[in-house]
Amino acid sequence: MKPVTRISSRSVVLNVNDVDTDQIIPARFLTTTSRDGLGKNLFYDWRYAADGSLNDGFVLNDPQFANCRILVAGNNFGCGSSREHAPWALLDFGLQAVISTEIADIFRGNALKNGLLPVVVDPETHGWLVDHPAADLQIDVRDSSLTLPDGRKVHYPIDTFARFCLLEGVDQLGYLQNNEKAITEFEERRSWKP
Amino acid sequence: MPQNGRTLFDKVWSQHVVVPETDDTPAILYIDLHLIHEVTTPQAFSLLRERGLRVRRPDLTLGTMDHSTPTVPVRNFRDLAIVGEDAARQVGKMQENCKEFGLELHGFDSPNRGIVHVIGPELGATQPGKTIVCGDSHTSTHGAFGALAFGIGTTEVGHVLATQCLLQRKPKTLAIVIDGELQTGVSAKDLILATIGQIGVDGGTGHVIEYRGSAIRSLDMDGRMTVCNMSIEAGARAGMIAPDDTTFEYLRGRPRCPSGAAWEAALQRWRRLASDDDAHFDREVRVDGSALSPMVTFGTNPGMVVPVSDAVPDHGGDPSFRKALNYMQMEPGKAISDIAVDVVFVGSCTNSRLSDLQQAAGLLRGKKVASGVRMLVVPGSQQIKKQAEDAGLDEIFLAAGAEWRESGCSMCLGMNGDTVAAGKLSVSTSNRNFEGRQGVGARTVLASPLTAAASAIEGKVADPRKYLEANR
Numbered sequence: 315m316k317p318v319t320r321i322s323s324r325s326v327v328l329n330v331n332d333v334d335t336d337q338i339i340p341a342r343f344l345t346t347t348s349r350d351g352l353g354k355n356l357f358y359d360w361r362y363a364a365d366g367s368l369n370d371g372f373v374l375n376d377p378q379f380a381n382c383r384i385l386v387a388g389n390n391f392g393c394g395s396s397r398e399h400a401p402w403a404l405l406d407f408g409l410q411a412v413i414s415t416e417i418a419d420i421f422r423g424n425a426l427k428n429g430l431l432p433v434v435v436d437p438e439t440h441g442w443l444v445d446h447p448a449a450d451l452q453i454d455v456r457d458s459s460l461t462l463p464d465g466r467k468v469h470y471p472i473d474t475f476a477r478f479c480l481l482e483g484v485d486q487l488g489y490l491q492n493n494e495k496a497i498t499e500f501e502e503r504r505s506w507k508p
Numbered sequence: 509m510p511q512n513g514r515t516l517f518d519k520v521w522s523q524h525v526v527v528p529e530t531d532d533t534p535a536i537l538y539i540d541l542h543l544i545h546e547v548t549t550p551q552a553f554s555l556l557r558e559r560g561l562r563v564r565r566p567d568l569t570l571g572t573m574d575h576s577t578p579t580v581p582v583r584n585f586r587d588l589a590i591v592g593e594d595a596a597r598q599v600g601k602m603q604e605n606c607k608e609f610g611l612e613l614h615g616f617d618s619p620n621r622g623i624v625h626v627i628g629p630e631l632g633a634t635q636p637g638k639t640i641v642c643g644d645s646h647t648s649t650h651g652a653f654g655a656l657a658f659g660i661g662t663t664e665v666g667h668v669l670a671t672q673c674l675l676q677r678k679p680k681t682l683a684i685v686i687d688g689e690l691q692t693g694v695s696a697k698d699l700i701l702a703t704i705g706q707i708g709v710d711g712g713t714g715h716v717i718e719y720r721g722s723a724i725r726s727l728d729m730d731g732r733m734t735v736c737n738m739s740i741e742a743g744a745r746a747g748m749i750a751p752d753d754t755t756f757e758y759l760r761g762r763p764r765c766p767s768g769a770a771w772e773a774a775l776q777r778w779r780r781l782a783s784d785d786d787a788h789f790d791r792e793v794r795v796d797g798s799a800l801s802p803m804v805t806f807g808t809n810p811g812m813v814v815p816v817s818d819a820v821p822d823h824g825g826d827p828s829f830r831k832a833l834n835y836m837q838m839e840p841g842k843a844i845s846d847i848a849v850d851v852v853f854v855g856s857c858t859n860s861r862l863s864d865l866q867q868a869a870g871l872l873r874g875k876k877v878a879s880g881v882r883m884l885v886v887p888g889s890q891q892i893k894k895q896a897e898d899a900g901l902d903e904i905f906l907a908a909g910a911e912w913r914e915s916g917c918s919m920c921l922g923m924n925g926d927t928v929a930a931g932k933l934s935v936s937t938s939n940r941n942f943e944g945r946q947g948v949g950a951r952t953v954l955a956s957p958l959t960a961a962a963s964a965i966e967g968k969v970a971d972p973r974k975y976l977e978a979n980r
């Protein structure tokens with residue numbers, strides 16, 4: 315994983331509540347055995363019409379939002395299936411952060427492990443972001459802050475350990491492996507064995 | 509006065525902490541059972557290979573193939589034709605990976621193959637007090653046995669394969685207390701749909717649910733699994749029910765359960781798991797079980813739910829609500845009983861167990877699926893298929909004009925070729941009515957097996973109670 319310290323980008327707004335991971339990446343694209351190349355299928359059934367043509371009304375197809383790295387989404391983003399293909403697809407498409415008032419648990423964990431930043435803000439800030447698409451935003455991981463175009467800073471919650479992993483670009487498997495001794499001792503000291 | 513009582517969740521959690529959490533680091537939590545299937549594991553095995561790692565505990569890992577596997581009836585498993593090259597490759601990879609890493613896999617030739625959340629309990633691998641994970645959000649199902657069971661992503665599948673552990677922050681606890689006696693025609697599915705409707709699809713976010721109360725205690729294990737299965741649809745990663753005699757009777761004699769003196773020792777340990785009387789929950793919600801009706805969804809998430817006897821509600825201008833109704837081709841005020849049905853699906857890890865099939869068959873016996881309606885019945889496992897056939901349920905379904913299939917996820921997520929066509933309406937016993945879940949443009953109404961069967965007969969979304977009362 316590449317270190318993530320700061321994301322500066324204009325925002326693209328998809329203000330729909332309860333966007334589930336089946337929308338982010340439909341199940342029929344989960345037959346892949348790799349993590350790569352999922353971006354082309356991101357939000358497939360919203361981006362494309364039934365005949366495969368581009369759906370001009372969908373915000374991610376709007377050329378004025380091309381290259382936006384920050385997605386402002388509705389409440390409870392990423393609910394439903396645990397498929398890690400969802401953050402893989404968002405990242406492969408070029409998005410680096412998702413801002414919402416609430417982000418579903420499993421999706422949030424998966425996102426952090428891949429360097430996609432989940433940012434939860436208060437309803438007032440969220441309302442402002444929804445009303446101002448294409449806003450120039452800066453998200454800093456070091457002090458967990460979101461800076462709005464007028465310079466106002468909002469802090470977002472992030473787990474200390476997850477932040478450390480993002481900043482250093484380290485993955486959590488290495489940390490677990492370093493605890494090998496503790497794991498073996500645990501296996502030996504348990505009063506019952508599974 | 510300080511409360512020292514501990515919840516079921518606290519007890520299971522604390523028994524599995526390898527390294528406690530601190531402000532800077534999450535807890536290292538030991539995993540007793542890792543269930544794997546073909547869709548969410550290939551990238552994890554690739555990682556193991558890249559790093560030259562082995563699977564730490566093959567003996568605590570159990571694999572099946574369910575998501576992309578065909579369910580068309582065959583005489584011999586060798587005749588199964590997998591739909592799509594990618595799916596075939598994925599299934600092939602699963603077989604290769606399990607062979608290379610020495611893992612037990614219930615593949616096409618196993619009489620124990622089935623949906624991952626059906627076979628864990630069926631084999632007795634799911635037990636009270638265990639920590640159970642799977643790269644699948646409906647792992648919450650196993651909480652019905654008093655296990656702490658939750659879905660994980662593929663990166664975490666790699667962590668568990670390599671270390672048998674996960675890094676976790678301790679979640680909060682939510683008690684959902686459901687008292688009262690369920691009325692005739694009201695099942696576990698209706699109970700959980702009504703609960704999600706009450707607390708919302710994000711009502712459980714950040715929490716582990718414990719379902720409590722007399723309505724929960726009186727459910728059999730199949731019903732308890734239906735309830736815990738849908739915890740994730742309320743945003744909770746896990747849902748648990750304290751183990752009791754119903755649990756123990758279900759498990760006794762199952763292949764992976766202890767026997768003899770070890771069984772007695774396990775029973776003693778399991779009986780201590782229930783939450784203490786003075787246990788503290790971070791939140792508590794109450795639901796009146798006796799006031800519940802058969803429930804169905806009308807929108808595009810499981811919280812958009814009403815009694816089958818009601819009409820589609822109105823939420824004014826809320827854009828997300830309007831988007832959902834638009835997709836479903838529903839109007840506020842439309843009677844649920846006026847919704848025409850194209851497809852009925854009885855199956856999925858929510859409602860594909862023997863008692864689910866018995867309920868659907870009981871209502872269909874001697875009746876016909878309405879003309880123009882396609883009904884698909886997909887048992888949760890090959891074992892259940894056999895039990896159902898021994899009880900003659902397959903004949904009831906076939907005589908009614910329904911299709912009787914091999915086990916698998918099937919039309920729950922439409923990865924294996926079993927899909928609902930665009931614009932068609934499906935009454936489904938599965939757990940997700942998301943846009944496109946059962947096929948591109950498919951419209952899904954979630955319901956119990958009884959409601960699904962009644963809807964198949966009428967060709968419209970139907971209240972099962974009239975059939976049950978007539979039979980009394």
Ligand code: SF4
Nearest residue numbers: 646856857917920921
């Ligand atoms: S039946 Fe449906 S919900 Fe259950 S594991 Fe299979 S795809 Fe997932």
